[in-house]
Amino acid sequence: MTGMTAAPSPASAADRPRLGLRERKKIKTREAIRAATYALIEEQGYDATTIDQIADRAEVSPSTVFRYFPTKEDIVLTDEYDPLILEELRARPADEPWTDSIRYVTQRAVQAGVEEDIKVSRLRSRLVAEVPAVRSRMLESMSVTGRMICQAIAERTGRAPGELEVRVYAMALIGGLMEATLYWAEHGHQDGYAALVDRTLDVLEHGLAGEKR
Amino acid sequence: MTGMTAAPSPASAADRPRLGLRERKKIKTREAIRAATYALIEEQGYDATTIDQIADRAEVSPSTVFRYFPTKEDIVLTDEYDPLILEELRARPADEPWTDSIRYVTQRAVQAGVEEDIKVSRLRSRLVAEVPAVRSRMLESMSVTGRMICQAIAERTGRAPGELEVRVYAMALIGGLMEATLYWAEHGHQDGYAALVDRTLDVLEHGLAGEKR
DNA sequence: GCCTGAAATGAGAGTAGCTCTCAAAACATG
DNA sequence: CATGTTTTGAGAGCTACTCTCATTTCAGGC
Numbered sequence: 001m002t003g004m005t006a007a008p009s010p011a012s013a014a015d016r017p018r019l020g021l022r023e024r025k026k027i028k029t030r031e032a033i034r035a036a037t038y039a040l041i042e043e044q045g046y047d048a049t050t051i052d053q054i055a056d057r058a059e060v061s062p063s064t065v066f067r068y069f070p071t072k073e074d075i076v077l078t079d080e081y082d083p084l085i086l087e088e089l090r091a092r093p094a095d096e097p098w099t100d101s102i103r104y105v106t107q108r109a110v111q112a113g114v115e116e117d118i119k120v121s122r123l124r125s126r127l128v129a130e131v132p133a134v135r136s137r138m139l140e141s142m143s144v145t146g147r148m149i150c151q152a153i154a155e156r157t158g159r160a161p162g163e164l165e166v167r168v169y170a171m172a173l174i175g176g177l178m179e180a181t182l183y184w185a186e187h188g189h190q191d192g193y194a195a196l197v198d199r200t201l202d203v204l205e206h207g208l209a210g211e212k213r
Numbered sequence: 214m215t216g217m218t219a220a221p222s223p224a225s226a227a228d229r230p231r232l233g234l235r236e237r238k239k240i241k242t243r244e245a246i247r248a249a250t251y252a253l254i255e256e257q258g259y260d261a262t263t264i265d266q267i268a269d270r271a272e273v274s275p276s277t278v279f280r281y282f283p284t285k286e287d288i289v290l291t292d293e294y295d296p297l298i299l300e301e302l303r304a305r306p307a308d309e310p311w312t313d314s315i316r317y318v319t320q321r322a323v324q325a326g327v328e329e330d331i332k333v334s335r336l337r338s339r340l341v342a343e344v345p346a347v348r349s350r351m352l353e354s355m356s357v358t359g360r361m362i363c364q365a366i367a368e369r370t371g372r373a374p375g376e377l378e379v380r381v382y383a384m385a386l387i388g389g390l391m392e393a394t395l396y397w398a399e400h401g402h403q404d405g406y407a408a409l410v411d412r413t414l415d416v417l418e419h420g421l422a423g424e425k426r
Numbered sequence: 427g428c429c430t431g432a433a434a435t436g437a438g439a440g441t442a443g444c445t446c447t448c449a450a451a452a453c454a455t456g
Numbered sequence: 457c458a459t460g461t462t463t464t465g466a467g468a469g470c471t472a473c474t475c476t477c478a479t480t481t482c483a484g485g486c
Contacts, residue, residue: 020453020454021452021453021454022452022453022454022462022463025452025453025463026463029463050441050442050443051442051443051444052442060464060465061464061465061466062444062465062466063445063446063464063465063466063467064463064464064465066443066444066445067463067464070444071443071444072442072443072444132353135353136349136350136352136353137349139349139352140345140348140349153421157421157422164392164393164396164409164412164413165412165415165416165421166421167392167395167396168389168392168393168412168413168416168417169389169416169420169421170392171388171389171391171392172385172386172388172389172392172416172417173385173388174388175384175385175386175387175388175389175391176381176382176384176385176388178384178388179377179380179381179383179384179385180377180381182380183377183380196377199377199378199381200377200381202378203378203381203382203385204381204385204420205420206420207382207417207418207419207420208366208370208378208379208382209370233482233483234481234482234483235433235434235481235482235483238434238481238482239434242434263470263471263472264471264472264473265471273435273436274435274436274437275436275437275473276435276436276437276438276474276475277434277435277436279472279473279474280434280435283473284472284473285471285472285473
C-alpha cells in the first residue's frame with residue numbers, strides 16, 4: 001500500500017510441491033525480471049536501463065517482460081498486498097477509533113515491507129524520489145489503495161464511501177504518506193521509516209498545530 | 214495551482230504594440246497549438262489525438278509542438294500562475310490565520326480559472342479524471358506548487374520549510390484538491406467547484422469528524 | 427531599403443516504451 | 457504418447473520524445 005511494501009515472498013517450502021511446474025516457472029520468471037532490473041538500475045541508473053537489457057539479463061524475450069509487467073515502472077513498484085491490508089483493516093476491533101486502525105495497519109504494512117528486504121525498500125524509495133515516472137506510477141497505485149481506504153472509513157463512520165469528505169481524507173492520507181517516503185529517501189534513509197509514518201499520521205489527525213499524540 | 218486555473222490571457226490591447234513581432238507570433242503559436250489540441254481531443258479523444266495531427270491543424274511542424282510543450286499532457290495542463298499565487302499569499306495580512314490565507318488564495322485561483330474559460334476548465338478536469346497520464350502530470354505539477362506552499366506555511370508558522378510535518382500538510386492539501394477536482398468531473402460538474410474546494414479545506418483543517426466552519 | 431547576427435522553424439533520423447499478431451515451444455491431462 | 461492449452465519468442469508497427477542541421481524569419485544598425 002505504501003509502495004514500500006515488499007512483493008509476496010517466494011512460495012514457501014510447504015506449498016511448493018502443490019504448484020505445477022508452470023506456476024513455479026512463472027514465479028521464477030517474475031523474480032528473474034525484477035532481480036535483473038534492480039541490478040541493472042544500480043549499475044547504470046533507471047533511465048539508462050532499457051527493457052531489452054532487462055530481458056537479456058533475465059534471459060527472456062522483451063515480449064515476455066511486457067507480459068509480466070505492463071510498464072517499466074511496475075517492475076520496480078508492483079506489490080500485491082492491497083487485499084491483505086483491507087482484510088486486516090476489517091479485522092480490527094469495531095470499537096477501536098478508525099484513525100487508530102488506519103495507523104495500525106499502515107505501520108504493519110511498512111514493517112512488513114522493510115523487514116522483507118530493506119535494500120529493496122531503499123532502492124524503491126530512492127527511485128520514487130528521483131525518477132518522476134516512478135513517482136507518478138506510485139501515486140497512481142496508491143490512489144487505488146485510497147479507494148479501498150474510503151471503503152474502510154465509510155464502514156467505520158457510517159458515511160458513504162463516495163462522499164467528498166471521505167475521499168478527500170483518503171487522498172490526503174495518500175499524499176502525506178508519499179511525502180513521508182520522499183522525505184525518507186531525501187534524508188538518506190537516516191530516520192526510521194515507521195517513525196516518519198507516525199508523524200505523518202499525526203499531522204493528518206490533528207493538523208499542523210496539533211500536539212503530538 | 215489547482216491545474217484548473219487558466220493560462221494567462223492573451224496580451225491585452227494595451228501591451229500588444231509593446232511586444233515585438235517575434236513575441237506576438239510565439240504567443241499566437243502557443244495558442245494555436247492549444248486550440249488545435251482541445252478541438253482534436255473533443256473530436257476523437259485524448260489518446261487518439263497524435264502530435265502529428267495537432268501540428269497539422271495548428272499549421273506548425275511536430276518539432277515546433279515539442280519546442281513549445283515538453284509533453285503532450287502539458288499542452289492541456291500548463292498554466293503559469295504559480296508565482297502570482299505565492300505573491301498573493303505573501304500579501305495576506307500577517308495576523309490572518311495561515312489556514313485562512315490558504316483558503317482565500319486557493320479560492321481566488323479557482324475563481325480565476327473558472328471565470329477565464331469554464332469550458333476549458335471542464336475539459337481539463339474531465340481529462341484529469343479520465344486519462345491517467347494527464348492526472349499524473351497534474352499531480353506532478355501540483356507538487357511543485359506544494360513546495361511553494363511549504364515556504365508560505367513555514368513563514369507564517371515559524372517552522373522550517375523542509376520539516377516533515379510542513380511538507381506532509383502541503384502534500385495532503387495537494388492530494389485533497391486533486392480529489393476535489395476528480396469529484397467535480399465525475400459528478401458531471403454539477404456542484405460548484407469553489408464549494409467543493411471549500412469542503413476540501415474543511416477536511417484538511419478539522420479532520421473528517423470536524424464540524425463545518 | 428539592406429546587411430548582419432540572432433532567433434525560430436522545419437525536415438529528418440533515431441531511440442525507447444509499448445502493443446499486437448502468429449507460429450513454435452513447453453507443459454498438463456487423458 | 458497424443459491432444460489441447462499456456463507460455464514464449466520473433467518481429468512488425470505505432471507514437472511520444474530527442475537531437476541535429478539547414479533554412480527561414482525577425483531585429484537593429486547603417
